[in-house]
Every structure is written in C-alpha cells, then in structure tokens.
Amino acid sequence: MKKITYLLLLISIILSCKKEDKKELEEIKVIEKPKPPVLLYGYNLDYYNVVNDTIRNGESFGVILDRYHVMYPRINEIVTTIKDTFDVRKVRTGKPYTILISKDSLQKAQVFIYKHNKINATVIDFQDSIVSAFKFRKKVKTIEKEIAGEINSNLSVTMDSLGLQPALTNTVADIYAWTLDFYRLQKGDKFKLIYEEKYINDTTFVGYGEIKAAVFNHKGEDLYAYKFVADSVKNIAEYYDEKGNMLRSTFLKSPIKFQYRISSRYNLRRRIQLYGNRVRAHKGTDFAAPYGTPIMTTASGTVVESARRGGNGNYVKVKHNSTYSTQYLHMKRRNVHVGDYVRQGDIIGWVGMTGNTSGPHVCYRFWKNGSQVDPFREKLPSAKPLEDSIKPRYFKFIEPFKKQLDSIYFLKKTDSILFKEEILATN
Known part of the structure; x- marks a missing residue:
C-alpha cells in the first residue's frame, strides 16, 4: 500500500514539473521581443514592396511613376506641389532611385526616392492626399x-x-x-x-x-x-x-596638374627639325601630356585672346595685371571667351595638337612687361x-x-x- 502511495506521489511530482516546464516555456515565448522594423529613409519596409532601379536613357519622372500605376493627372499634381523643393526635370540618366509600392492588389507607387549621391537624397511622398518632398542626408x-x-x-x-x-x-x-x-x-x-x-x-x-x-x-x-x-x-x-x-x-608651377613632362624649355637658340633644323627661338615651355588633358590658368585674370591662328593653333591668352600675362597654345578645344574672368586653376582648355606641333602638348608662354620671359628663371610674387x-x-x-x-x-x-x-x- 505504501509503495502505491509513493508511486502516486512520484507521478504527481513529475506531472507537476512538466506543467511548470510548460508554463515556463509559455512565459519565455510571451517575453520574446519582436524583431525591430527595417527602416529606409524613415519608412517601415514591412508596409511596402521595394523597387531599386536606375534612371535609363530617355526616362522621365512621369514615365517612371506611370509604370507603377500613378496616373498623369496625379503626376502633374505631384510635380506642381514639389517644384520649390525638387525640379523633376533635373533627374539624370544613371542616377539610382528607390520606389516604395503598396502591398495591396493595386501595386501602386507611394514614395519616390531620388538619390543624388551616396549621402543625399530627395524623398517625394504622395501616398496620401497631401504631397510632400524633403531632403534626406544619411549620417556620415x-x-x-x-x-x-x-x-x-x-x-x-x-x-x-x-x-x-x-x-x-x-x-x-x-x-x-x-x-x-x-x-x-x-x-x-x-x-x-x-x-x-x-x-x-x-x-x-x-x-x-x-x-x-x-x-x-x-x-x-x-x-x-x-x-x-x-x-x-x-x-x-x-x-x-x-x-x-x-x-x-601668384602663379602655379604648371598649367597641367601633374601628369606631364617638360618636353622643351624656353630656349632662344633652339634648333627645330620642323623648320629644317634651323635656329628658331622657343619663347615658351612645352608641357607634354595625354591628348585631352585639362589645361589650367596659372593665375587669375581676364581672357584677352581666345582664337585659332596659324602655328599657335587653338590658344588662349590671359592678362593677370599690368605686369604679367600668360598664353596657352595648341589646344584641342578652348573653354573660355574673350572678356571672361578666370580664377587660378580654372580649366581654360584641353591639350591638343592644333597648329605647328608634332605631338600633344601645351606651349606655355609668359609675358612680363610686354616681353616673353622664362617663368622658371623669374622671381615671381608670392602670397x-x-x-x-x-x-x-x-x-x-x-x-x-x-x-x-x-x-x-x-x-x-x-x-x-x-x-x-x-x-x-x-x-
């Protein structure tokens, strides 16, 4: 009889433990924290389908929204409302964008995110009757x-x-x-x-x-x-x-940033093969560089000549003050006009082979008080x-x-x- 009593007591304890274990598991399940929502530009992605794409050649803001079931009267309303914040005509081919789409059967665009770069974006929200647009900057x-x-x-x-x-x-x-x-x-x-x-x-x-x-x-x-x-x-x-x-x-060392070599220096007794190896003064410094390399003005000033003429080819001349002027010859193409004010380092043209030249370079000429001099031998003013x-x-x-x-x-x-x-x- 005692054995039966002990056995019943043991079964009761085991069942009690199981109930406690089950209760404990239920409690653990109850206190499990839900996963935090995934946010993108402040939007909870649980509520949207997400489309990431890039603006293709010939696409416009309206064409993209129309593809995602936004009608043109609504598109016109969006464009008009946000024009002070974002000009949709400035969307550029190759720029990435994200569209947040409703998860219902309509699959309609709700939010358009235009990514200017990796940091900055413009967010256009038109999921409600009120259209809004704002700038978004990621934390850097x-x-x-x-x-x-x-x-x-x-x-x-x-x-x-x-x-x-x-x-x-x-x-x-x-x-x-x-x-x-x-x-x-x-x-x-x-x-x-x-x-x-x-x-x-x-x-x-x-x-x-x-x-x-x-x-x-x-x-x-x-x-x-x-x-x-x-x-x-x-x-x-x-x-x-x-x-x-x-x-x-006051003056840069070179009109080319750094990808160049000096192929010919200022030399009043230089013999030129192109002219039968005769002595012909070279009153400039030749900077050889790859075709199309940007040419910078070495100092700030006003463009007094921008033309194509004879052996100079395409050239630009800049007057810096009453004492100094510089000239840049043999350009592929000029980037300035007479009267333009240029700042030191501005791109005024690109290395070419126009005029009398056997290879791509810029001939850099330097005037002091109306005479051409060698800038590398001059003591030029400093800041x-x-x-x-x-x-x-x-x-x-x-x-x-x-x-x-x-x-x-x-x-x-x-x-x-x-x-x-x-x-x-x-x-």
Missing part, C-alpha cells in the same frame, strides 16, 4: 587617418599603390601646386598625410574630407603644409608652411605670409600636427602604408 562618420608613402615612379602610381583614390591625389597636387614641380619628383622622395575619410553605416566609403596637415620630403628638404583659418570672419582656410608662409602664390599678430596662434595650432606628422614612420618596403584611425565626428 568622419575618420582621421595617417599615411606615409615613398615615391617609386610618380605621385599617381604611388598613391594608387597605397589604395588611395585619385580625388586625394588631386588634392595633394593642389596643395603643393605652387611649391613642387611634380615632373621633377625623384625616386625616394617621401610624403606623410593626416587626412579624413567619410563613411556611412561604418562601412560604405563616401569620399575624403580635408587634408589637415602634410609634409613632402623632396631632395632632402621637408615641405610642410598645415590647413589653417587665419580670418575667423571670412572663414577661408589656406595652407601654410612651418614658418607661417602661405603655400599659395602674403601670416600677420605677426596671428603667428603665435598659428604656431600653437600646428604644434600637435607637427608632432603627429613626425611620429608617422615608414615601413621598409617601397610604397608601404601605415594607417591610424580616430573617429572625429558624426555629421
């Missing part, structure tokens, strides 16, 4: 990086070997355009940069920020560059060296250095950057790379 994280590189052939090849894109190479070239002749870089020249990269979602690279500081070691000399705002009212940043001298000067009253603030500002640059070291192999990252800001 800015990361500071350091890099050290050694020239093995030229700047472009070296930067490319470091995994850096041409945009950063061009910025470096712009910073040193007044102080470095990139054609004369030597194997073994070195550089260090403190610069910024921008990311969305921590992984998608969306471009470079500013170069905060740099140093280029050329022929054993360190050429420092620090970005600094001297006038807080104008808020214009310039690059200065370690002594407070502005790197920017004003920092005022003495500002220099103490500047020296204090660049001190940590100088230490940071000096602490970046080179790995032993050629074109080595070293990165150090620090999250600076989230815009």
Whole structure:
C-alpha cells in the first residue's frame, strides 16, 4: 500500500514539473521581443514592396511613376506641389532611385526616392492626399587617418599603390601646386598625410574630407603644409608652411596638374627639325601630356585672346595685371571667351595638337612687361605670409600636427602604408 502511495506521489511530482516546464516555456515565448522594423529613409519596409532601379536613357519622372500605376493627372499634381523643393526635370540618366509600392492588389507607387549621391537624397511622398518632398542626408562618420608613402615612379602610381583614390591625389597636387614641380619628383622622395575619410553605416566609403596637415620630403628638404583659418570672419582656410608662409602664390608651377613632362624649355637658340633644323627661338615651355588633358590658368585674370591662328593653333591668352600675362597654345578645344574672368586653376582648355606641333602638348608662354620671359628663371610674387599678430596662434595650432606628422614612420618596403584611425565626428 505504501509503495502505491509513493508511486502516486512520484507521478504527481513529475506531472507537476512538466506543467511548470510548460508554463515556463509559455512565459519565455510571451517575453520574446519582436524583431525591430527595417527602416529606409524613415519608412517601415514591412508596409511596402521595394523597387531599386536606375534612371535609363530617355526616362522621365512621369514615365517612371506611370509604370507603377500613378496616373498623369496625379503626376502633374505631384510635380506642381514639389517644384520649390525638387525640379523633376533635373533627374539624370544613371542616377539610382528607390520606389516604395503598396502591398495591396493595386501595386501602386507611394514614395519616390531620388538619390543624388551616396549621402543625399530627395524623398517625394504622395501616398496620401497631401504631397510632400524633403531632403534626406544619411549620417556620415568622419575618420582621421595617417599615411606615409615613398615615391617609386610618380605621385599617381604611388598613391594608387597605397589604395588611395585619385580625388586625394588631386588634392595633394593642389596643395603643393605652387611649391613642387611634380615632373621633377625623384625616386625616394617621401610624403606623410593626416587626412579624413567619410563613411556611412561604418562601412560604405563616401569620399575624403580635408587634408589637415602634410609634409613632402623632396631632395632632402621637408615641405610642410598645415590647413589653417587665419580670418575667423571670412572663414577661408589656406595652407601654410612651418614658418607661417602661405603655400599659395601668384602663379602655379604648371598649367597641367601633374601628369606631364617638360618636353622643351624656353630656349632662344633652339634648333627645330620642323623648320629644317634651323635656329628658331622657343619663347615658351612645352608641357607634354595625354591628348585631352585639362589645361589650367596659372593665375587669375581676364581672357584677352581666345582664337585659332596659324602655328599657335587653338590658344588662349590671359592678362593677370599690368605686369604679367600668360598664353596657352595648341589646344584641342578652348573653354573660355574673350572678356571672361578666370580664377587660378580654372580649366581654360584641353591639350591638343592644333597648329605647328608634332605631338600633344601645351606651349606655355609668359609675358612680363610686354616681353616673353622664362617663368622658371623669374622671381615671381608670392602670397602674403601670416600677420605677426596671428603667428603665435598659428604656431600653437600646428604644434600637435607637427608632432603627429613626425611620429608617422615608414615601413621598409617601397610604397608601404601605415594607417591610424580616430573617429572625429558624426555629421
């Protein structure tokens, strides 16, 4: 009898435990958190079908919406309502877009998202009777990086070997355009940069920020560059060296950014094969570059000639002031007209072979007081250095950057790379 009692008690305990276990499982199920909704540009994608596409040649805003069952009277209403925020005529072939479509049987477009770039978009919402349009900017994280590189052939090849894109190479070239002749870089020249990269979602690279500081070691000399705002009212940043001298000067070293070679220099006794090897003065400097390479004006000024004439071919002449003028010959095509005001670095044409020339190049001629001279032998005016009253603030500002640059070291192999990252800001 006792055995039966114990057995019944044991069964009762087991059943009780099972009930408790079941209750526990039910409680666990109850407290399970639902998955968070997937949001895109602020919209919950659970409520829409999503179409990602690219604007094709000949497509318009209206054509796209019509494809997704939005009638033209409604399209006209949308276009009129949002015209102050977004001009639908400016949609461009090749630009990506996203359409959010209703999940019902109509499968009708509700929201159109035009992506200007990886960061910025315009969102047009017409799912209700009220049409709205707004700008959307993804959060961008800015990361500071350091890099050290050694020239093995030229700047472009070296930067490319470091995994850096041409945009950063061009910025470096712009910073040193007044102080470095990139054609004369030597194997073994070195550089260090403190610069910024921008990311969305921590992984998608969306471009470079500013170069905060740099140093280029050329022929054993360190050429420092620090970005600094001297006038807080104008808020214009310039690059200065370690002594407070502005790197920017009145004239650029070359009308070609850096992909060039000097094929012929200013030479009053040059013999020209094209003219029977006779002595014929060459009063310019020839910069050989690939056909179609942009040509920049080396200083700001007014275009006084833009024409095609004789051996000059397509050419442009710019008057900078009462003392200096420059001329650019043999262009493929001109980009300016007489009377235009051009700023230093503006594209005034492209390298060609018009006129008397045996290969693609730009002949760069330089006038001083009405006479053609060799700009490489002239002591040209430079921009004003920092005022003495500002220099103490500047020296204090660049001190940590100088230490940071000096602490970046080179790995032993050629074109080595070293990165150090620090999250600076989230815009």
